Amino acid sequence: MSRTTTPEPASLSAQFQALANQWKAETALLSSTSALVAHPAYQAIIGLGPRVIPLLLRELEEEPVHWFEALKAITGEDPVPPEHWGRIPAMAADWLAWGRSRGLI
């Protein structure tokens, strides 16, 4: 199946990667989901808006980084059923299925 999304501007990708790298470095030892999500870089990624969704999903394809709260905040949707809460590979699979069903990845 061919991808129908338009490539994101290089500047958006660079901005996202810089924020993601900052977030990962500055929260590398934190278990608290509250603290992870409250970090300014994570909130700035949410602030990038819907354009960043394909980038978040593509990262989720690589490894189950906790982009779930960002995706939920940006999209207003949540495809993760409560029985998957905390089961990170299942949560990533739920979001990837959501993205594929919308042609976002």
Next chain:
Amino acid sequence: MAAFHELVRAALPRLTADNYRITSRASWEYNCIAWALGLTDAWWWPVPGRYWPAGVLWEETVAAFVAAFATLGYKPCAGTDLEPGVEKTALFARDETPTHAARQLPSGLWTSKLGPSIDIEHSTPEVVGGGGYGEMVAVLARKAVT
């Protein structure tokens, strides 16, 4: 890896080259709470979207975390000394907010999962305190599960 050691020691200043070693690769799939309970199949935290045991208050308090550990048989105990047939965990908090948990190994050493990063083996529970994790606020124990 040197940079990671630098990051760890900056955040957890009691760690030295002699009192800890890295024992796993990084993983986003489980956190310190799960690891302290001997689990690697979930990320435990009392927020929507993460695992938290049924019947326990969804709040970031020491009492709620102690109650969560109790669902798997852990009860408060007096000290961190190694006792045959007993599994111990140590809960850490900063400003009364839980931050971290560690588990005693049969050898008497301790093990911690550091956020979404690596697992480490460390000499005592206290050596992961004094920094970002605050201090040890509870020791919990249960009969060893064979």
